[in-house]
Amino acid sequence: MSESAGGGAPLTPPLTPNEAAVLRAAGDAPEPLTALAPRAGLRPDQAQSSAEGLVARGLLSREEEATVRLVITDAGRAQAEQGVPELRIRRRLEQGPATIQEAQDLPGLDKAAVGAAFGALKKAGLVVVEGPQVRAAPGDGWAVHEAREGLLRRLADAPEGLDPASLEPALLQDVEARLPAKRGKKGGEPFERQEARARRYAITPAGAVARATLGAARPEVAQLTPQMLKDGSWRDVSFRAFNVAHPPATPSARRNPYRAFLDQVKQTLLALGFEEMTGSVVEPEFWNMDALFLPQFHPAREIHDVYFVEDAARPGECVFAREIEGGALEPVALEHEGQGRSGSRGWNYAFDRQRTKRLVLRSQGTVLSARALQAVKTPGKYFGMARCFRFDDVDETHAPDFFQIEGIVSSERTSFRHLLGLLELFARQVAKAPEVKFVPAYFPFTEPSVEVHMRHPDLGWMELGGAGIFRPEVTRPHGVEGTVIAWGLGLDRMAMVALGIKDIRHLFTNNSPEGLGSLRLK
């Protein structure tokens, strides 16, 4: 491991080009950015953050002063161009006689504002109503409006505004009456008051030292190009600092997390010496059930337990395999009927040799083991990860189809105690849970049967799987004389915990709520 950055002195990054420019332009006397920025070749807003950066490094000093400025509003700008309403009314009346309505018909002005101005003029005696006619009267009162119009014109060219204290008292009173009220509607007022902090910057002694070490300004580039490398011009440029605050979104290629989980299990089984079995998802009842000694009248074989395959040529009808391969049918049928090689009493019924060929969607991974018995090596260890299908409502505990992980161990020397050892090994290697307990269980094709429960690091006691020794009725029809252990692991819940999901359907990308990227292996 390399040394981490923590603990050492904080790194001082080099000055950005803008910071260098501001530092060069800064003077010994405090001055506002409006003065400083143009000398640095920057806009005041660009210079602001650089100046603050330099303050933080102790290269500039800053003083602050609260100021009140009077600035023009958009409405004020319009008045600066077209005149204030009072003077516009006068100009209108100077053109000739007018009615009250005509006197107030001033394009571009709000009726209420004109009305208020007209009312005030009338009250001050500056306009006189004579019958239907209105006329302007001379008077000192006009002066303040003229002064205000002049002020507006000045303010229109002074974006920084001006200090209200510099105004004549009469004008100041008039202006203050026209500032937006603190409360109530805002809108047509020509002025507003801005309270600002004026910041002024000056170079510090440390800044002066730093400035002395700054090189001459160099052109700044964003991207190194092949041309720059060829002609060596990279020596004459500086590279723009990058922004690390926003990593770009980059699509990633990765294994599907559930598949990755299954891959891990597969690797573990390989390491334990297991050989993989694969098979068809369509199987006859024979391999799916009969070869596993599940009697044809068993309640778990009714229409509501397995999916039958439909004959594409005869809609609504089931479809059957033409044959059961390897001559396995008759020996298995005889076991069911109590006449088989194992010496079993059998199930005491007439085995249906046609029904056994009916095709179903594989409902249990043990099918692979049943088929493997036809050519099993002794000793041999086998596993399969079989996609299985059950007649069930699809909900948060039932995916439309799911994986079963199971297999067999065939040996002359193996015993039930070896089976328990194998299960212990699975708990340790596959599930990382060293503590297990064994309880009796029932599976139609194994005797003795056992369920293994383990103490999962996160989940507490849970079922890891079921296992047993294949009944002789299952092995003998295929000529297998030795002992065959059959085992199955239920890993879905473990996968769900590892992936942090509560709905089993979400293990599959095409049934997960957000599709890609919704699963992350914890």
Place this chain on the structure above:
Amino acid sequence: MPHITFPMADLRALAGEPALSLDDLDRLSTLVKGELKRRHSSEAEAKVELQDTNRPDTWCVEGIARAIRQRRRGQPDAYPCFQGDAAPAGTIEVDASVERVRPFVAGFVARGWTVDEAGLLAFISAQEVLSRNFGRQRKSVAIGIYDAARIAWPVRYLAAPLEAREHAFVPLTPPNPGDARDGAGRPIPAARWAERWTPGEVLRDHPTGREFAAALQGADRAPLLVDAAGEVLSFPPIINSQGLGRVVAGMTELFVEVTGTTLDQVLLTANVLAANLADRGARIEPVRTVYPFDTPRGPEVQAPHPLEDRRSIELEAAEARRLLGEPDLAADEVARWLAAFGLDVARQGERLRVTTPAYRVDYLHAVDAIEDFAIARGYEALSPLMPEEFTVGALAPMTLFADLARERMLGLGYEEAIGNLLTSVDEVRQKMNLGERPEDAFGALHGGPLVRIQNVMNRNYAVVRDWVVPTLLEVERRSTGAVYPHRVFEAGEVAAWDASQNLASRTEQRLAALLVHDKAGFSELQGVLDQLLRSFGLAFGDGYQLLVRAHPSFIPGRATAIVARGAELGVLGEVHPEVLTRWGLYSPAVAFEVRLDALRGVVSGQ
């Protein structure tokens, strides 16, 4: 698998263990392959799930108590009622008319036990669980219980026309008669419960009749039990009569009958119920059934029945030693534990003859007794042994090949998806602009016809996918929130309909990829496919070709068949805007799908 609930007090009384705790039960329920449902249990009432479908005798509080009792005493309880030598308390005369409908009936009389609430509840629980889980919703087994004191013997078992008025009877009133509705949804007036109903009326209008009508499996006649006075006992497997068929606490003479379609199943059920009532102190008296037709056990069959031909097996102690992996196990120890498990054991040296009690006939082979021994002694007595033999682990060749392809797709920047195989016709056909006729097939990539489920439960999961591109489009439909561009692939199984195959189908491995972004085009994905095939040694031109070939899922002129050395490997094309629109996608998409089995064949020169 059955779940049963019972008062702990009843279990303690039957087991003869007044201090039995829930923890004790948790431990001891392994004797009956039971699992205590902790969350639904208390010291007052326990819920247990029973696993062994071959041991219906364990699906009741009496069965659990029996296992505990016998293990404590170390020997089987005696059940004289299974000797088969007592004189019958009555006779059931079977009429030939039931042969086609529900041929078998067995019964017995229980005297000397005064019905109490706990016993009645336990009986009803056993009755329900047995007829549901063992009798397939009463189809093959149904149970009735009656006040024997008022029955006039012999009882007749006959099948009457459904609308026969002469056998109309007053059926048991359902638990909430006020809420009951008839078959047409009308309320049933209170007076109706006191009237007589024909069997047909029961099936049509009585709530219980409607619930269980399916158990008759469409028979056009109603099985009836009628006593010598013409009084109807019941209409099996549907309902008892309100007269003789209503049992309450305080009664002291009971008649229990079981009807069904398989004689031995009927007899075994009667035996289980007889043992249960005997455990409560009843004296069991047999009833003889006389058939006018032949049965597997002759024309006259008495219940409880010894079923002696199905109860014994021979066990060599060596076989137990070998199977369990205990070279030092003594025959005597096996015999001792089997006796404590309720089995009758006769030992001759190394050879044991093990006989089950008549309430269980699940011994098919010596291995069954070996497991009973292991359970009786407890699995904790078996110390695990590590596997001793060396074997070589290996992946299937196809898995290895698919894993290589997956790795390469990851290296090419594609994210892996994993899809379900069950899907809808809509997804793999209609939305893909395809039909289901044979001519809608595209080479061997996908068919027209599909592997369809005959007993569909949900239309969304009615077929097995026969290509993977639709799965990826569904993934894309759900992924519009993920950062673009989308580059996704799946290596997975499909099943294609193929009438020429023995299994009418081919299960194949596929690799499909989908590229989606604003400027997604043919050549970008073609480059990916080319890299993939090149990595397997197939170069464009000599190794493989792309032949422009129309496919309705892709833009005309922009769909190609991937062909290598004469084998059709799959398809590459720009997804048709019509297809994108049907999926609700608004970005161009390009896809390919390769048949990995065929590719592997080409690569390995097969």
